[in-house]
Amino acid sequence: MSERESMPYDVVVVGGGVAGLSAAIRLKQVNPEIEVCILEKGSEIGAHILSGAVVDPRALDELFPDWRDEGCPMAETPVTDNLHWVLTRGKKYSLPHIIQPPLLSNDGNYTGSLGNLCRWLAEKAEEMGIEIFPGFPAAEVLYNEDGSVKGVATGDMGVAADGSHKADYQPGMELHGKYTLFAEGARGSLTKELKAKYDLEADCQPQVYGLGMKELWDIDPDKHVPGRVIHTQGWPLSESESWGGGFLYHQANGQVALGFVVALDYKNPWVYPFEEFQRWKQHPEIRKILEGGKRVAYGARAINEGGWQSVPKLGFPGGALIGCAAGFVNVPRIKGSHTAMKSGMLAAEAIAEAIAAGRENDEVGEYEANLRNSWIAEELKKVKNAEPAVAKFGGSLGTILAGADMWMRTLKIGLPITMGHHADYESTGRADLYKKIEYPKPDGKISFDRLSSVFLSNTNHEEDQPCHLKLKDPSIPVEVNLPVYGGPSQRYCPAGVYEFTGVEEGEPKFVINAQNCVHCKTCDIKDPKQNIVWTTPEGGGGPNYPNM
Numbered sequence: 347m348s349e350r351e352s353m354p355y356d357v358v359v360v361g362g363g364v365a366g367l368s369a370a371i372r373l374k375q376v377n378p379e380i381e382v383c384i385l386e387k388g389s390e391i392g393a394h395i396l397s398g399a400v401v402d403p404r405a406l407d408e409l410f411p412d413w414r415d416e417g418c419p420m421a422e423t424p425v426t427d428n429l430h431w432v433l434t435r436g437k438k439y440s441l442p443h444i445i446q447p448p449l450l451s452n453d454g455n456y457t458g459s460l461g462n463l464c465r466w467l468a469e470k471a472e473e474m475g476i477e478i479f480p481g482f483p484a485a486e487v488l489y490n491e492d493g494s495v496k497g498v499a500t501g502d503m504g505v506a507a508d509g510s511h512k513a514d515y516q517p518g519m520e521l522h523g524k525y526t527l528f529a530e531g532a533r534g535s536l537t538k539e540l541k542a543k544y545d546l547e548a549d550c551q552p553q554v555y556g557l558g559m560k561e562l563w564d565i566d567p568d569k570h571v572p573g574r575v576i577h578t579q580g581w582p583l584s585e586s587e588s589w590g591g592g593f594l595y596h597q598a599n600g601q602v603a604l605g606f607v608v609a610l611d612y613k614n615p616w617v618y619p620f621e622e623f624q625r626w627k628q629h630p631e632i633r634k635i636l637e638g639g640k641r642v643a644y645g646a647r648a649i650n651e652g653g654w655q656s657v658p659k660l661g662f663p664g665g666a667l668i669g670c671a672a673g674f675v676n677v678p679r680i681k682g683s684h685t686a687m688k689s690g691m692l693a694a695e696a697i698a699e700a701i702a703a704g705r706e707n708d709e710v711g712e713y714e715a716n717l718r719n720s721w722i723a724e725e726l727k728k729v730k731n732a733e734p735a736v737a738k739f740g741g742s743l744g745t746i747l748a749g750a751d752m753w754m755r756t757l758k759i760g761l762p763i764t765m766g767h768h769a770d771y772e773s774t775g776r777a778d779l780y781k782k783i784e785y786p787k788p789d790g791k792i793s794f795d796r797l798s799s800v801f802l803s804n805t806n807h808e809e810d811q812p813c814h815l816k817l818k819d820p821s822i823p824v825e826v827n828l829p830v831y832g833g834p835s836q837r838y839c840p841a842g843v844y845e846f847t848g849v850e851e852g853e854p855k856f857v858i859n860a861q862n863c864v865h866c867k868t869c870d871i872k873d874p875k876q877n878i879v880w881t882t883p884e885g886g887g888g889p890n891y892p893n894m
Contacts, residue, residue: 358523362386365669366529369690387483392461405687426573481886495664524706533867560605565639588612624793646840777832814883823856
């Protein structure tokens with residue numbers, strides 16, 4: 347076995363999203379002498395970033411007060427108009443602003459590409475001397491003899507599907523740090539390991555998720571209203587007793603970013619999130635905006651929806667969780683980038699102080715204490731019952747109860763109640779208890795199939811490499827999931843990775859098309875037997891999102 351080389355740093359950051367970049371930048375702002383590196387599994391910074399996005403600039407204002415004047419792409423399109431529609435099969439009803447809690451306002455926010463914001467932040471980071479390594483996924487956590495985190499190792503390159511070494515084989519690199527920050531995003535593979543090893547979720551509710559699917563469209567200029575933000579709820583998910591909602595943001599250059607989020611706690615295993623998204627676009631009010639336009643990009647990603655009660659213990663010996671690795675999404679606001687950035691900044695400030703004091707590889711408890719007394723905590727506590735209220739009582743009654751709870755908490759008369767969660771996979775029901783859902787065929791103009799959609803995500807994996815989607819028990823898909831749950835993986839995956847062949851012939855076989863994977867992590871979350879484990883593929887693999 348080839349021996350891995352190692353590189354020492356003061357701080358190693360795993361993940362080049364807004365949380366990881368903000369943490370690295372803040373470290374350098376506090377102490378320019380701190381040596382920092384960022385590992386990013388995408389082929390470039392921003393390649394795997396997927397978000398709506400409407401961004402609250404609160405954290406960005408703290409990180410770079412003059413960002414609006416420094417060429418930041420997020421400054422191009424301030425929100426000018428904020429609409430909320432409740433949809434039925436053929437109609438829409440606007441939800442009046444007067445009944446919406448003030449915290450749901452988008453005044454002062456901006457809409458644009460979060461990937462492009464990350465690219466801009468990366469330029470700032472490199473100007474400060476931060477080393478960024480795109481195309482190098484952290485595949486393994488390294489530990490010291492005392493059990494503290496030592497750093498991470500990147501994955502080996504040039505390994506064939508059978509495990510043999512190809513001619514271009516290169517062993518992974520070890521990156522050692524006094525502290526390691528994990529900013530992998532929702533359902534990170536190393537974060538899962540750390541949560542289990544240090545029992546970080548012992549005192550919190552299980553994290554729950556939604557599957558977010560997004561498309562970018564060039565639309566008719568006469569229909570484009572820069573800065574207009576539209577959110578929807580209700581149809582079509584109301585017909586399958588699941589919940590979630592849509593968004594449509596008028597962004598720069600005559601484009602709209604539109605998407606659909608399906609909460610992954612749905613019970614009916616016949617629900618097909620991608621098809622629900624395509625059906626939503628056929629609503630008369632949505633179709634009216636898209637007709638005459640052209641779809642130019644597609645992607646999908648899991649989103650944390652657990653809220654404040656699902657935030658785990660953040661620190662452990664040698665490191666901490668930041669951003670969506672910990673789960674700071676404000677679900678009613680459909681925002682998490684500002685809280686992710688702030689968490690990274692708070693972690694950086696605490697770690698910089700620890701390094702200045704000569705500490706290393708211990709638990710920096712100051713980060714957690716500061717975060718739980720920060721505006722992140724203040725904001726998330728106000729909305730902590732919104733997601734579980736809708737999940738428990740449905741879209742109509744749940745929305746009313748969630749709104750009432752948010753109003754009371756805004757007015758500081760909230761009831762001392764914290765509603766809980768169940769892991770999403772536990773909700774999946776037996777197929778024979780539910781009626782199959784017949785979805786309309788795509789028309790190729792407004793609605794599309796999955797494979798043509800994946801093509802627009804620019805997803806690519808080296809085909810001759812070990813499958814990064816692991817089965818704990820290879821028999822479960824055919825012997826359990828297919829007969830009991832109707833084989834839900836062939837529907838919940840938004841990229842067509844999983845399929846069952848030979849069913850009609852009575853010889854079913856489970857096929858994994860790993861090259862299609864857009865790294866959304868839905869399979870790792872929703873598999874009813876928790877049999878699928880998502881791991882990092884060879885570096886640079888996956889989607890390459892432009893302007894997403």
